[in-house]
Ligand code: AMP
């Protein structure tokens with residue numbers, strides 16, 4: 220196979236034959252669907268969950284016309300005849316009594332209190348002059364001034380949130396304002412995290428480490444990356460680079476999880492058993508993507524379990540998780556996949572030569588320039604440098620056609636917040 224050669228030694232070869240970033244995303248969107256059922260969840264536990272059924276507003280918010288300020292409520296018609304009105308009832312927020320004003324009367328009213336019958340406008344107390352039982356209201360108020368209409372936030376019958384919507388504090392506030400307490404959401408998908416590599420040592424609790432060993436940072440990183448998604452994670456630990464051990468662990472995980480995430484062992488080396496394992500146990504849909512970092516990224520399935528094999532290098536694993544696992548976990552979990560927004564910004568760095576036909580994701584951040592934000596990149600490129608991830612606030616994306624970058628050129632920047640981080 221001519222392809223094999225380019226996989227083994229790519230120093231001078233292009234990434235032309237590998238799947239491109241967009242092709243991989245299309246593949247994921249095409250092949251993946253929601254795999255979980257639904258459940259009712261207490262409102263206060265819905266942060267980050269995906270709504271499963273449209274929520275229809277059972278009532279108006281606010282329920283009643285009410286005052287937006289502390290002041291005086293009156294009829295605009297009376298006000299047009301005379302700006303001096305008689306003191307009427309006093310109405311506070313939470314007052315459940317029904318009030319009405321007489322002709323030429325102004326009610327003393329407080330923020331949030333129900334507008335009395337007969338009133339349609341409110342003047343702020345600071346702008347009014349009160350003498351005995353007369354209130355002088357300032358000129359120039361329009362009908363409806365300082366008044367909040369019933370249903371102006373949410374109308375009864377409105378669809379408040381749609382299925383697939385990730386529930387943020389804003390949505391939770393809206394649902395609470397409607398008085399809802401049990402919310403229909405998709406169940407959490409079950410995700411297994413496995414690190415592969417003979418060199419790996421469990422992080423935490425270890426007092427010594429030998430030359431040649433590496434603490435497993437990927438498991439902790441993936442666990443943390445999963446935290447913003449509605450998933451239940453099993454950490455299955457470290458598996459050595461032994462074909463039977465990789466196969467046993469993956470087969471066991473596949474039986475009880477919706478998704479398996481592995482790191483390491485996804486390349487073509489003699490000690491890399493992940494790809495061969497997927498071929499044996501299930502079906503591989505894609506392997507190797509024309510991106511940097513993260514080329515040896517594998518997708519497949521074992522029965523109904525989706526398999527995603529991330530590269531071992533922490534930076535590559537991080538980037539691939541954001542680019543591919545996060546969308547996949549979102550779609551499988553019933554969420555709506557939203558393409559991260561790219562912001563055109565000015566490059567504050569140079570790259571003399573970038574390989575064609577592959578997309579690169581640099582670790583970067585923005586600084587304020589004279590004419591808008593300027594993207595800076597972490598100076599070193601190594602995909603083992605977690606410090607680059609730490610320095611970064613986002614990814615600078617150089618597409619397949621880009622062959623160099625000069626200072627001042629427009630580049631595309633994706634803040635980490637676009638990935639829920
Ligand atoms: P691999 O993809 O297995 O060839 O690993 C590539 C590089 O990433 C090697 O330097 C590994 O030591 C390193 N690596 C692999 N897995 C992990 C992990 N779980 N934590 C930290 N580094 C890792």
Ligand code: MG
Nearest residue numbers: 416483484531
């Ligand atoms: Mg390895």
